[in-house]
Amino acid sequence: MSMSSKKSSGESIIPDSAVVVKVTSVISPFHIRIYQKESYSKKLDELSGKIQKYMKRKKFDDSSTHTEVHLLDPVIVRTKIDKDVHSPAWWCRGIITNPSDVENIQYNVFLPDYGISLVLPSDNCVVTPRHTFSDEYLTFSVGLHNVIPAVTELTVKDDQQITLILQSEWSAAAIQFTKDLLVASQCIYFDSCAFDGENKQYGEFYLLIDDEIISLSETLVSNLFAVYLDNDLLRVIDDPKYNDKSQIVHFDNGNIEIYKKTDANVINGKPNLKTHNKHKRIFRNTIEKDLQKILIKSNVKCAQFKAVADARFAFGIHQVLNSKYITRPKLIQSYIWPAIAKGLNVVAISPPDSGKTLGYVLPIASIIASYETLPKGTEPLALILCSSSSEVFCARALFMEYLQHYQNVKVLAGSHGISDKSFAAQVYNGCHILVATPPFLARFLTRNRKILKFHKLCHLVLDGADIILDKHFTSLGELFKIHDVIHNRDRHDLDTPLLQIVTVSRHWTSILRKFVMTSMDDPYTCIGSFMEAAVYAGIKPTLCMIKLQNKTLKVLQYIGDQPIVRRTMIICNDTDEVIKLDEFLQKHSLTTLLAHGNMTGFQLDGIKELWNISIPGRYPILICTDEVLPDLEISNIQHLIHYSIPRSTKSKFYYRFSTLMDNWKTSSGNSTCELIILLDETSELQISGVVDTMEKLGMKVSVDLRNTVERVAYFLDMQKKEYAICEFIKSLGSCPKKNSCRYRHCVLRETDVPTTEISIGDTAKLLLTYQHDATHYSARILEYIKAENSETVVCSIEKHTELYSKIQKYYSKRDNRRISRTINVGGIYTLEHTVDSFQRVQILDIVEKDKEDMPNVASVRCIDSGERISRVRVSRLLEIPEELEIWSSNIVEVFITNLAPFDLEYVWNRHAENMVHKWLKEYLNSTSYACGKVQLCLGNTIWLNTLEIRTKLIGYPDLVCSNLKTVLLEEQQALENNNHLHSLYALCKAGGLTSINGKKLPWTEQVN
Template structure:
């Protein structure tokens, strides 16, 4: 038996999307029962508690079990002490599959939360109504993706030849082979790739056997139990002209030369995948996977790391990675790691949560951990400058975690809230990696010039470079010019290390471009966002506001009647638009190619082939929809026209820019690509995002267009009646993430009037603003209100929500909606005495927009120290909206008999004096302006104090 290992072949090992699973049963490679190991025990405990309470509430006795049972009836299986029944739990859910013994009244019962079947006496089964429990079954059936069962046949003629005969069912040997592999596995991963009409998942299994990762499908194929479902077999399914052929030659599978086709039903023996475009849906990458592309600009070539093992980090770091089951880097990391290891200057631009921070933490930590002797004293080897205190704590935590086996490497963190004395003491104890914000470090070095020395600095990282260069440019200038942080960019002698500069950022900005050009020699640039790649390339957009009925004529005007010498693509929202535009252009004698969601994968392959062989002067115009872009895999467009804008998410709109990628590989800042965006009267919802995109690309926005965008944005904000006002608006008066923030940024008179009553909206469906009950502990429930839908399932239904506990004020960021129960009517009338309190005209120190943990700890300590049984807290109310009040400050006072109350402490004064906050005089004025715009001119009969600044 031969076994193929992806580890030995150097191919990709385990995708990031793969999850650790446990296999409960195997019928065939198309029917494997699994559950996700993460949080399985917790979910099982919660479910057992619910079942037990249900049984107690219903007070079942033995007589209740004597009910007529039908096939697929849901039951509760209960274990009796006097019965010889080996059930996995005292109470568990079951499904009747068939009577096992009619005379003895026994049933075959499948336990969907355990993935096993039992033969049980009838009195162990209690029939329950369907949908008694809304919880999803904890185990589910999956199948192997993209393979067809086969058996071998040895033909002896002039020479021996192995023929694989396709089968509709898996052979007994293949099933046993699969079971043996799964049993031998130390750990099993499953990566879902597709699903059928019944939402059954199909994907790839990755098995850890003897410290090697193997692919189940690859192993079945290499051991001649299966064949890949490749293009040849797809043609058999798609094209009737192949139906009479008995053999298909496979061109690239080594010694397996011939596949023998029995009939069409053999191929269709694979589970029925009910989709209108099954070849695209099942046999091709989804858009989420195709979105993973990187634009690389560098004069130095670096090999991409396909696996973590390729990085050859220090041994202790690999130990930590293995304990976390991290075997494959994220895409941006696969390019950053080799570049940093080579000592190159690196620029990394990618969206949040793409792995940028770990992209520099691991290689730098590994390099420093590999030093034979580390310098003693106050000479850091790596300086990490972060955009905020929270980023400082995050980066330091990652360094500490992955350097846990290297206690000699000292990692320090510096941000506002840490005293100079405390920080200096840490520095004197050793400092090899220093993580800090630029303002903090500049202040510390100004007051303590001789403590830190940077002449041995090897690595300088700007984490959040776009924000640092925008907000902290002055502090950064002090570090560079006065404190000589980057003096060793040029090698002066063999003893002087050459400084490596790494910048990571979400956005590519003009000031970042200047910094890279002036401070970084020959940088290795990685951009993992199509939108930011367009900004980097300097593409110049054209925005056209036009009536819907004139759009086709406008397209014709842009294309012209000359031979098409540039590759042109027009992207539409739906198939109807594509067909109508195609008919119009053909009437004007223009050659077109159509690609839309109603086409099969075979047809899309033909479109792509025609596109690739077209020549200048005879280029067709490619008209397509967003859903087929990943299948077309076209990236050489020179003239892109957005005929209509996606209505759902910005991701689809940004993905369109991937069609221009080939042009950007040879240009930087002077792209010759032409980008045209058409907006009509139906594009009001998208206009704000489109204009923001245009501004990123350098287009100047007129005052009229800006006013239009603001009016539309305000109108859309007003539709968010069920959403709470954004926390940034409440605490700062403005939101730094307004373009992507899901919460409300306006005041609504009918929603935000002061009240302690609950805005009750009971619904059987899960909606933002809805009131539900949440089981907190056993037999303990809380009233909660949904703040946001955090996650949705494949059917676009709410799956995870963030909630606020009405009667405690606690916020829970992630709650499965299956845990939310309909609230009883008698709880409607209960009011809530919990209110939110904000202190006005304060902002976090160092121009940050999030309060760091030092400020939070100071407030907790202040309350604990001053607020007791003999004192009280008070403040002057400046504004009240809903259950939120704004105070001028918060004072702790003590009553004295015969004397005025004694003011013990003032929180605003303490925060300002301890440099935990700055004055923010625009805060209250901004809130008043929002109230005025929302028609709220008075509160509790008192007019709001409008000022000139509000106007």
């Protein structure tokens, strides 16, 4: 394998001589047991075969194990079925290290081919002659090269001097830190640099953590656990003049110098030692952040599962997990799994992609798969209610995937678009796990009351409970009250199972709180979001809008001049703010502690210790920046002041709420914590997010403040000129994810000028190239008929053909295939779509960035075909000459107006999309064409009143074969959305666009 590819966006680059290894045990950084992963399995299989043949040839019986055993004797370890011995194989080589229990004749046996030690009974060990097997041991011990262990001392002086004391042994903290780094590594490389007299290898470990390569020795030095053994330090240690070999190193203002303990003079120059404080924070966060993310509220204790094996799922489920190399649960799963397995009612709140769905799928699937006999008929054991059709398909797919070894477990999915007859047939064939949306199930049960019964229901899950209770409350009420879905919530007799209710959600809302309090007995609540934990705790915020020059005085006013009896933290954006605020508060005789990014990890540890030993009435005021919060690991703040708001992401702002977590473990809904947020005239970018947060926390927002927020949000939206208009806006007229959506939600007069000459009222004849969903297509305009004079304008296909030829000819020369150095949203590039076939593409969004915050993966639109590609590495995008870049295209995006998905969903489900696909396949052929009347044109997008399929007849008007809007409405695959076009016209007016291609927008006077 070529090592040239083993690089990261960070500074560390793996040498070509490094190999991929697996660490089996760690005694210290000087004694790490490893094996090379390449060919390890093959060598192990060959060795196992040799051992098995040897044992069969010698015909060992139990009496052969009673030979007297001595220290370092080689043995064969054999696993007996009737013994509780967890050996990694049936036969393996071992070395007796020492007796573990003389009375019971047990031994500590080291397995050199696996790098682990076991305590084994004597009858599991068969002594063999030395050199029975010539094969080298598959694991071996290595050590870090060119570093010396060190420990730190804090000298209490004004300059907060840190002392590094060189040691002969590694400290317990350094060993644990090394173990934590190795455990957190996705991949480990070892580069051998030197050998000692016993041929032991010493070298460097390179660790892949969160897609960043780090050096183990550099990290230990950066965290003050070690120093580099360079020439200057070696001269000091080897100098015979100094009998006391215990040397110290002083750390001050980023430099390290070596001193003799008894001498204050510098012995030699400064060795090349540097500190990288940001690395220290990154590593600590990688290892420890999981311990800080979950708020647990329950009267019942559940052990957290650290590994998937702890869950003890059904065997077939573990087979699937092993095939996917899943060995550790996500954080929220590590708490949900044991709670569900214990039969508790569970509430799980966490962000998207945190593992909530698998959090309930695996334990419920395992419980049902473990039934000795499954009930037959139409009485489900588990009912999963999802917030949308797409969630239904996702949840069912997961159940099917992990139950693939249990074909007797029947999993059904029900959502709008499935006929009653088809669904009933599936139910009669068996239904153990039913996944459905509440509206669909309520309608089906109303029309078919006797088909499904819920008297054996054991598990009820609300996936997306916050959305279900908001959008589908009526349907849910019908299921509970009329159809008796929660019949088993109270035990009626010994034969009736007790219903377990699980709710998973992104947000904690007031209606969800009410549901949990009234419908769930003693719930086990897990909250994996600091923001949602604050909402759950009922913290009451105070928002203060103030001029920048008055902020320090306002802080003093909030703190007061009385002794500080509450733990107070003030968080700033940068170090300068921290220092200036500290100077101001000290002038008013207030005791403060500072923590900012210019401090070392050791200094931050000292701040944390001082904080932890402070007492009420003499609490210092802790002033810090966001970047050090993970290092401080403080969660007992009672009075939190946001002096300034982070400008980059909301996640930094939300992380600040982690400092309040300890106060919420004992109470919910009535937190006594005090939260103050200061906004000044420089906070315009953040005001919208802050006010949304305040509303979540229950603060009433005045009309004036809401208008201010909307004006600022609109102004910020206007800056997104490079982004296309949001597709939810195009499709529905509104965006359900507006607060987090990256696309534009306004019309810009200069940016959204139509790329075609088509006007409102014209009829466009189209060649469809792609169907994106039920009402969204890409198409080539063949011709259009003007509304005012019925003139037919034919769009030339020759231009498209000419462009295609020019592109292929230009890039046929390899010298012209230059990777673009600048990647921008909205930019036009060339992509080699297939081998030696090139297309113009436009970047829609940057979906992934590297560690240096540079674009790595983008989503693109193929300009000349309409195809969307969700993930393209930017390294595949080529520079395009201006002549080809500005060439016009007659490919447009097409939307059908005034339609919306059924059941208040905002994404078209697969049933509607499949129906449209079949409709197109049936009606669109070589003798027919698609057309529609234009309602609006913006940029490369046109909106049609409908999509008609027409057939040309000689001597007669064209025959309308079918109308898509009519079909969707009649088949109940869509609902009318009369606000759609009206909302688009309103956006046009707000953006100053009152006419398009010389034609005024209809109803402009009525649009507000």
